[in-house]
Amino acid sequence: MGLFDKVFKKKAKKATASCSICKAHMEEGEGFLLSTAQVVSSKAYWDHKMVEPETMAYTHAHFKSKDEHATKMRGIIFQKTAEKDQSWLTCESCIRHFDVDEAEAKEFAKEWWIKRDSFALPNGGAAESTLESETFEDVKNYATMEAGAQSMKYA
Numbered sequence: 001m002g003l004f005d006k007v008f009k010k011k012a013k014k015a016t017a018s019c020s021i022c023k024a025h026m027e028e029g030e031g032f033l034l035s036t037a038q039v040v041s042s043k044a045y046w047d048h049k050m051v052e053p054e055t056m057a058y059t060h061a062h063f064k065s066k067d068e069h070a071t072k073m074r075g076i077i078f079q080k081t082a083e084k085d086q087s088w089l090t091c092e093s094c095i096r097h098f099d100v101d102e103a104e105a106k107e108f109a110k111e112w113w114i115k116r117d118s119f120a121l122p123n124g125g126a127a128e129s130t131l132e133s134e135t136f137e138d139v140k141n142y143a144t145m146e147a148g149a150q151s152m153k154y155a
């Protein structure tokens, strides 16, 4: 391969990213962009999140032995996620966990690929400052007390 081919190839290389939820590889222009408020207000997201390998032990102990520490850890996981001041880029399969306007989220993703971190979503930032307090308390309670029960067969 000649030098010019190499230079051309480098320039033609597209940007990539990972899905914020499942870490799947994503190509430039793909996906959907969600705010932290949209992510944490999805109960389906929590049902999925609370049975992942790193959270499964807490969920198991929370339901099976009503372990207070495990319940507290689930609350902390919720809180840490809700505090994130970031945009979430999600892939085609993860978007199914969210009840959002997909066409709009796709448009936001396209803008994000161009502007990256300088692109600010409307209603971005920490979830507690963008969600109604009633909604916030409701999802916080769901994530801490109920999420994952079905797949753990405690529901």
Ligand SMILES: [Zn+2]
Pocket (backbone or CB within 6 Å): 019, 020, 021, 022, 023, 024, 090, 091, 092, 093, 094
């Ligand atoms: Zn994904």
